[in-house]
Amino acid sequence: AQxxxxxxIHITVSEGASLELRCNYSYGATPYLFWYVQSPGxxxxxxxxxxxxxxxxxxxxxxxxxxxxxQSSFNLxxxxxxxxDAAEYFCAALKYNNxxxxxxxxxxxxxxx
Amino acid sequence: DxxxxxxxxxxxxxxxxxxxLRCKPISGHDYLFWYRQTMMRGLELLIYFNNNVPIDxxxxxxxxxxxxxxxxxxxxxxxxxxxxxDSAVYFCASSLRPNDYxxxxxxxxxxxxx
Numbered sequence: 001a002q003x004x005x006x007x008x009i010h011i012t013v014s015e016g017a018s019l020e021l022r023c024n025y026s027y028g029a030t031p032y033l034f035w036y037v038q039s040p041g042x043x044x045x046x047x048x049x050x051x052x053x054x055x056x057x058x059x060x061x062x063x064x065x066x067x068x069x070x071q072s073s074f075n076l077x078x079x080x081x082x083x084x085d086a087a088e089y090f091c092a093a094l095k096y097n098n099x100x101x102x103x104x105x106x107x108x109x110x111x112x113x
Numbered sequence: 114d115x116x117x118x119x120x121x122x123x124x125x126x127x128x129x130x131x132x133x134l135r136c137k138p139i140s141g142h143d144y145l146f147w148y149r150q151t152m153m154r155g156l157e158l159l160i161y162f163n164n165n166v167p168i169d170x171x172x173x174x175x176x177x178x179x180x181x182x183x184x185x186x187x188x189x190x191x192x193x194x195x196x197x198x199d200s201a202v203y204f205c206a207s208s209l210r211p212n213d214y215x216x217x218x219x220x221x222x223x224x225x226x227x
Contacts, residue, residue, distance in 0.1 A: 032215075034215050041220075042221075043218035044204070044206075045218070046216075049215050051212070051213075090156070092215075094211060096212060097212065099144060099161055099163070099169070099211050100158055100169065101158070101211070103155060104155075
């Protein structure tokens with residue numbers, strides 16, 4: 001079955017530290033991959049997306065993600081976290097020519113001062 | 114562009130009442146999606162439209178839920194009668210071409226059924 005897994009429910013990092021949020025997908029063929037961020041009481045904002053080509057994708061707010069086909073992963077990274085990055089992060093996948101975007105369960109990021 | 118606009122932002126209603134959630138997609142977007150977010154089940158696709166036509170409603174929980182898109186700029190999600198287990202945040206999203214651009218989400222409607 002098609003699914004997106006985010007193994008970490010909650011992550012805490014110190015401000016200025018690096019961040020990596022994990023995402024794995026299970027699809028027959030490589031889907032389109034997305035990372036969204038949700039601040040409390042807000043909708044989901046698109047951070048970045050991967051369709052094909054360069055496996056390192058740059059997004060907004062200083063985020064990047066790396067697609068690794070061999071590991072079926074699409075991990076999100078940021079070199080130096082800011083307090084304003086505290087939010088919930090969702091990985092999502094969309095099968096080609098299909099409009100049912102599947103979301104992971106989300107990872108809640110807490111940033112310590 | 115004002116983005117995807119949902120109303121109301123919050124709705125509190127009594128069990129058994131009818132609830133209508135509203136969504137205005139981004140102008141020019143041909144796709145509109147309704148999602149529900151709960152702690153237990155995460156984000157679930159309820160239904161989506163393409164060019165105002167419902168394409169897939171397999172995620173609609175039961176007959177108490179219905180959705181319409183009478184024109185390209187407006188959609189409603191109705192629950193009648195509402196039950197406490199319907200309490201959730203309901204998101205509307207729209208897209209020009211999902212495979213190329215992903216979705217743009219509204220701010221959601223937080224529904225509480227008491």
